[in-house]
Amino acid sequence: MAAKVTLSTLQSLKARQQPAVFVTAYDYPTATFAERGGVDMILVGDSAAMTMMGLPNTLGITMDEMIVFVRAVCRAAKRAFVVGDLPFMSYQPSDETAVLNAGRFIAAGCDAVKCEGGVRVAGRVKAMVDAGIAVMGHLGLTPQNLGQLGGYKVQGKTKAAADKLVDDAIALQEAGVFGILLEAMPPEAAAYVRERLDVLVYGIGAGPHVDGQLVISHDILGTFVGDIAPKFVKQYARLGGDIERVFKAYSDDVRAGHFPAPEHCYPVDPSVFGALSAPSDTATPAQTPLELDRVSYVPAAASAAR
Ligand code: KIV
Numbered sequence: 001m002a003a004k005v006t007l008s009t010l011q012s013l014k015a016r017q018q019p020a021v022f023v024t025a026y027d028y029p030t031a032t033f034a035e036r037g038g039v040d041m042i043l044v045g046d047s048a049a050m051t052m053m054g055l056p057n058t059l060g061i062t063m064d065e066m067i068v069f070v071r072a073v074c075r076a077a078k079r080a081f082v083v084g085d086l087p088f089m090s091y092q093p094s095d096e097t098a099v100l101n102a103g104r105f106i107a108a109g110c111d112a113v114k115c116e117g118g119v120r121v122a123g124r125v126k127a128m129v130d131a132g133i134a135v136m137g138h139l140g141l142t143p144q145n146l147g148q149l150g151g152y153k154v155q156g157k158t159k160a161a162a163d164k165l166v167d168d169a170i171a172l173q174e175a176g177v178f179g180i181l182l183e184a185m186p187p188e189a190a191a192y193v194r195e196r197l198d199v200l201v202y203g204i205g206a207g208p209h210v211d212g213q214l215v216i217s218h219d220i221l222g223t224f225v226g227d228i229a230p231k232f233v234k235q236y237a238r239l240g241g242d243i244e245r246v247f248k249a250y251s252d253d254v255r256a257g258h259f260p261a262p263e264h265c266y267p268v269d270p271s272v273f274g275a276l277s278a279p280s281d282t283a284t285p286a287q288t289p290l291e292l293d294r295v296s297y298v299p300a301a302a303s304a305a306r
Pocket of ligand 1: 024043044045046047048058085181183204214216
């Protein structure tokens, strides 16, 4: 197994000008496939509110819900560097809240935590860093203050806006973040910010001039259920359609009596059970050849190996 990605691995990727590959994941299978696919970093994003729970934005997910996703991903991620995304109101109220909630993510297996905002959260960031926790900042389109931003809008489009991003980024750097994620801004704005920082800079929808690229796994897999389709998304598959086709095929098979077929049924030992005949109400064209008895067969099969 390849060595665990650490902060020094991420620094050496930057030194070699090799972009870090960064995806979101929220569950054990996706994190396993992402690992096998060779990603360097996984964000257990509060986007789980939308991708996994069908909420309209990220504001409604709780710490307890995030912990379930974090635990599943950390169990899968043997190599990737895992960042737990602090949800709305898990760090805003006080330094103590921030440290306690960030600590829950680290205790659950995360390598670092992420929070949104610049100057105004710098104190919270410092408190978490002082508690020994690696923190990633998040600037640009920060969905936890969507109301203030006025919706999903591209950020950093003017010189003044880019300068504000730099001020926020420097406040985060001084507070001790190891890296900053920039979301939804022109490549020039991201480059402008990165040139003025020493810490790692990652981007989602922020162009190529950053130290690594983040995408939402549902976006690249084609499994997002919803209307938001950002310009920066490249869809590599349409797995949502494939999944729907599988459920439709299964439904058709069950209704037509084509599933289960003989090869999906456990055999009985005739010396123990004798000659059994299938009850007439469960007999289907597929089941008839096995002549199963529902009462004696089902409990034995339930305890057998899958
Ligand atoms: O929650 C998340 O996935 C994120 C990204 C959109 C940056 O914060």
